[in-house]
Amino acid sequence: MEFYPFEMHTHTRHSDGSFLPSSLAESVKDEGLFGFCLTDHNATTGNAEAQKASEQLGLIFLKGLEWTTFHGHITVLGGHSTSDYREINPDTVVEQIKKIQKSGDIAVLTHPCRPGSPFCSGCYDDFNISDYDIFDGFEVWSSFNPHLNTINKNAEAKYDKLCEKGCKIAVMYGRDWHGPRSNDQLVAATYIGLEELNAKSVLKAIKERRTYISIGVRANIKLKDSLGNFTDLGGEVRAGNYTLVCRLQQELARFAPENVIVEKILLSGTALEEKIETKVSFGGFAKFLTLKPGFLKVELLGKVNGKKATLLFSTPFFVS
Amino acid sequence: MEVFKVKKTLTRKDDKKHFYFPFVLDKDYFELVINFKYFPKYYDDKEASIDLLCAEFERAGVCMSREDAIKKLPIGNLLTVSLDGPFGHIGNAHNQKNDIAYIINKEKSSYGFLNIDVVKGEYVVAVSTHSVVTDAVEFEVIIEVKE
Numbered sequence: 001m002e003f004y005p006f007e008m009h010t011h012t013r014h015s016d017g018s019f020l021p022s023s024l025a026e027s028v029k030d031e032g033l034f035g036f037c038l039t040d041h042n043a044t045t046g047n048a049e050a051q052k053a054s055e056q057l058g059l060i061f062l063k064g065l066e067w068t069t070f071h072g073h074i075t076v077l078g079g080h081s082t083s084d085y086r087e088i089n090p091d092t093v094v095e096q097i098k099k100i101q102k103s104g105d106i107a108v109l110t111h112p113c114r115p116g117s118p119f120c121s122g123c124y125d126d127f128n129i130s131d132y133d134i135f136d137g138f139e140v141w142s143s144f145n146p147h148l149n150t151i152n153k154n155a156e157a158k159y160d161k162l163c164e165k166g167c168k169i170a171v172m173y174g175r176d177w178h179g180p181r182s183n184d185q186l187v188a189a190t191y192i193g194l195e196e197l198n199a200k201s202v203l204k205a206i207k208e209r210r211t212y213i214s215i216g217v218r219a220n221i222k223l224k225d226s227l228g229n230f231t232d233l234g235g236e237v238r239a240g241n242y243t244l245v246c247r248l249q250q251e252l253a254r255f256a257p258e259n260v261i262v263e264k265i266l267l268s269g270t271a272l273e274e275k276i277e278t279k280v281s282f283g284g285f286a287k288f289l290t291l292k293p294g295f296l297k298v299e300l301l302g303k304v305n306g307k308k309a310t311l312l313f314s315t316p317f318f319v320s
Numbered sequence: 321m322e323v324f325k326v327k328k329t330l331t332r333k334d335d336k337k338h339f340y341f342p343f344v345l346d347k348d349y350f351e352l353v354i355n356f357k358y359f360p361k362y363y364d365d366k367e368a369s370i371d372l373l374c375a376e377f378e379r380a381g382v383c384m385s386r387e388d389a390i391k392k393l394p395i396g397n398l399l400t401v402s403l404d405g406p407f408g409h410i411g412n413a414h415n416q417k418n419d420i421a422y423i424i425n426k427e428k429s430s431y432g433f434l435n436i437d438v439v440k441g442e443y444v445v446a447v448s449t450h451s452v453v454t455d456a457v458e459f460e461v462i463i464e465v466k467e
Contacts, residue, residue, distance in 0.1 A: 014431045016415040041414035042402075043432045068414055070336035070450065084409060086338045086402070086446065115380040117335075118363075118372050118395045121450035124380055154381050 001232050003212065003220060004034040005189035005253065006202065009066070009075060009110060009139065009174030012038065014046035018179035021050035025057055027180070032253025033189060035060030035202065039075045041068040042085045062199045066110065069093075070117075072125040074135075075174070078105035078203050090127050097134050106206055108137035108172050113154040132162050136207055137172040140313055144185035146173060147215050147309035156313065163295045163316055164270055170206050170234060171315045173213040186257045186304065188215035193232050209234025214300070214312040216260030217282075220247040221298055223289075223317055234315040239271075239292050246285040248300070262311060263302040270294025271319040277301075291319045324445070324463040335452040341461065342444045349438040349465040350425060354445060356401045357419040358459035362394040369395045372453065397457045398450040403433065406441030410434050438465065 011017030012024050019027065021038060028036045036059065038050045047063040054061035063079020069088045074097070076083065081103035088096050097107045109125060109132070116124035132138070140159050141152045162169065173188045181187070193210030194201045205211070210232050212219065222230045224243045231237050244267070250260055265285060267276040271294035278287065280300070289296070295316035302311045324343035345352075363369050370389045377384035402412040403424065411433030413422055422430040429435050445461055 012431075015413075040432070042400075042412045043414065045411060045429075045432055045434060068450075082409075085412075086448065113380055115373075115376045115382060117451045118369075118376065118453045121398050122336075124376075150382055151380065 001193045001195070001210065001220075003191040003193045003210070003218070004197075005032075005218070005251070005255070006035050006037075006060070006192050007033050007175055007177060008037045008062070008077060008108065008172060008190055009039050010036055010177040011040050011066075012046045012050070014043045015041035016178065021046040022053035024177070025050055025053035025059060025061070028059055029057045031255035033059075033255055034197075035062070035199075037062035037064040037075070037077045039064045039066040039077070041066050044079070047079060060197060060199055060202060062202060068121060070122045072112065072122060072127045073110045075108045075110050076100050076105050077108065077206070078103075080104040093127050094129060094134055101136070104203070106136035106203055107134070108139060109135045110139040110174055111142040111151075111155075111176065112139065113151050113158060114142060115151070131167075132169060133167045135169050137170045137211070138162070139172045139174045141173040141188055141213050143176055144181065144187060146188050147186070147304055147311070148307065156310075160297070163297070168209060168234075168318055169315075170209040170211040171213050171313055172206075172211060186215065187255055188213055189251075189255060191218065209315045212298075212312055212314040214251070215309065216251050216256045216304060217262060217300055217311050218249045218251045219300070219312060221245070221314060231317065233298070233317065236318045236320060237291070239319055240290070242289050242291055244287045244289055244298070246280075246298070248280065248282050248285065250282055257304050259305045260311065261303045262300055264300070266299040266301055267296060268299070269297045269316055271296040271317070291317075293319050295319065321466070322462055322464050325461070327458070327460045329456055329458045330449060330452055331456050332452050335449050337449050339447045339449075340444050341446070342442060343463060344442055345438070345440045345465065347440045349467060351466040352424045352438045353464040353466070354401060354403060354422040354424070355462040355464065356413075356422065356459070358397065358399045358457055359418065360397065360454055360457065361418040362396040363453045364394070366393065369393055369453070395453055397452055397454055399457070399459055400448045400450060401461065402446045402448065404444045404446070405436070406439060406443070407436075410436060
């Protein structure tokens with residue numbers, strides 16, 4: 001299973017972005033991403049142009065939109081459903097998510113910890129949902145320079161707490177791409193483990209939580225059991241002995257920063273007796289682990305342009 | 321030709337609400353235009369704006385100094401407009417513009433709106449108050465049609 005970089009949170013002139021849908025697709029191609037989802041605020045009218053341009057450029061494209069409500073934002077990925085954002089509020093949101101999921105779409109809670117009104121229209125998650133497992137994805141990192149953003153640290157902590165409660169949700173990054181960026185605006189990507197290179201496979205992979213988010217590192221991370229069977233990120237395994245196997249490469253596509261140094265791998269979560277922090281560099285890495293019921297999260301720590309950063313944050317392995 | 325007009329003054333109590341205004345087209349037209357404007361756009365009380373920003377960042381668990389808050393000024397009102405017609409949802413304009421005309425026709429509608437035939441029947445224009453930070457904000461919607 002290979003993981004490919006995507007951007008799943010984008011905007012065009014069909015809401016408040018500056019790109020035409022076709023120019024957004026060209027930028028996605030230029031940056032070396034494999035594909036994207038168009039998620040204009042409460043609008044789907046740019047999807048047809050973006051799809052046509054993506055087909056011409058050889059990109060994987062997903063139709064979508066962002067429910068931009070007064071109580072929080074949720075991207076709906078897939079383009080199979082219809083909905084009315086004006087009807088979405090804390091009382092109806094779970095029912096509305098179930099409706100779009102029944103159509104084959106998926107729901108990602110976006111920038112849940114970003115301050116909202118009056119700075120931004122309802123960005124902060126005020127849905128007060130009791131069971132976050134309703135979401136397929138959780139935007140742990142958002143915006144430019146995600147590795148330096150305090151708001152993302154709060155989102156990481158919120159995501160960890162959800163995992164501790166037993167939630168199983170794919171981690172996502174969202175550039176929240178509204179237009180061209182400057183050289184000092186660094187970006188990450190959501191890496192998605194695909195069985196096939198098409199939109200249907202992207203949706204399936206996110207539903208099955210085969211994701212990690214990273215700034216500057218392309219990785220392949222698996223758990224290997226005693227019989228030699230491999231489990232991908234987001235997968236479920238039984239308690240027992242495993243070997244964590246990682247292949248780490250610097251991301252060389254244009255969207256990624258050039259000056260990236262990997263220093264440590266941090267293994268954490270309730271599946272371990274205690275956190276494990278070990279020195280690593282680009283290349284291969286393997287670690288024998290005894291896992292108990294809970295979750296096992298993988299992070300890579302290092303530097304981007306000389307500044308300390310979390311380089312990679314994975315969807316955990318879930319241990320029963 | 322103007323077929324519908326509504327003008328309304330809102331206060332902070334009207335923040336985060338949808339206001340729906342039905343109107344009827346008695347025959348088919350070539351084009352429909354939504355003229356939408358609201359004023360003021362920005363909140364001119366600097367100190368109150370800083371207080372609002374700092375309070376929201378504190379709620380989100382992020383420490384923000386008044387100096388950092390000043391960099392994010394001005395804050396403003398955000399009202400958006402959407403349209404439904406005889407065959408369902410026609411579109412939505414989610415952007416920061418506060419004085420703009422949106423065109424709906426079969427060939428090339430404004431961004432955010434479907435290309436559709438403007439047929440006779442019942443329509444609903446909605447104004448949504450994503451953010452009302454000033455003491456009062458006045459909006460106006462004028463619907464025009466062209467043969």
